[in-house]
Structures are given as structure tokens and as C-alpha cells.
Amino acid sequence: MKITVDESRCVAAGLCVTTEETVFDQDEATGIVSLLTDTPEPQAREAVREAARICPALAIAVHEDPA
Numbered sequence: 001m002k003i004t005v006d007e008s009r010c011v012a013a014g015l016c017v018t019t020e021e022t023v024f025d026q027d028e029a030t031g032i033v034s035l036l037t038d039t040p041e042p043q044a045r046e047a048v049r050e051a052a053r054i055c056p057a058l059a060i061a062v063h064e065d066p067a
């Protein structure tokens with residue numbers, strides 16, 4: 001899995017950070033998302049998928065590994 005975020009879409013809602021804090025972070029001043037890693041560990045992947053689903057700005061893109 002590889003993930004990307006579109007900071008220009010992020011509305012700083014913070015839902016991704018509360019969903020998976022080992023992957024997502026927020027700028028302290030602006031609240032805009034940043035990635036701690038773009039290749040989540042296996043145990044974090046389901047939470048990353050959930051974060052992408054619930055992000056109100058659809059700013060998180062999940063690229064699954066080819067089967």
C-alpha cells in the first residue's frame with residue numbers, strides 16, 4: 001500500500017489523525033495534514049482505508065499493492 005494526500009484539498013478536520021496517528025499528522029499552526037509515512041505498516045492499513053473513506057475533503061488517496 002502507498003498513500004498520498006492532497007494538502008490543497010485538506011480542510012484540517014483531523015479525522016485522519018484520530019483514526020491512525022502513526023501515519024497521519026497535522027501542522028500545528030494550520031491543521032493541514034502531513035504524512036509520517038506513505039507506506040503504512042500492515043497493522044495500520046485498515047485504519048488508513050477508513051481514514052480515506054471518512055475524510056470529508058476526499059484528500060487521502062490509497063493505492064493498493066497489485067494483487
Ligand code: SF4
Nearest residue numbers: 010011013014016055
Ligand atoms: S481527514 Fe481529510 S480533511 Fe481532515 S485533516 Fe485528514 S486529510 Fe485533512
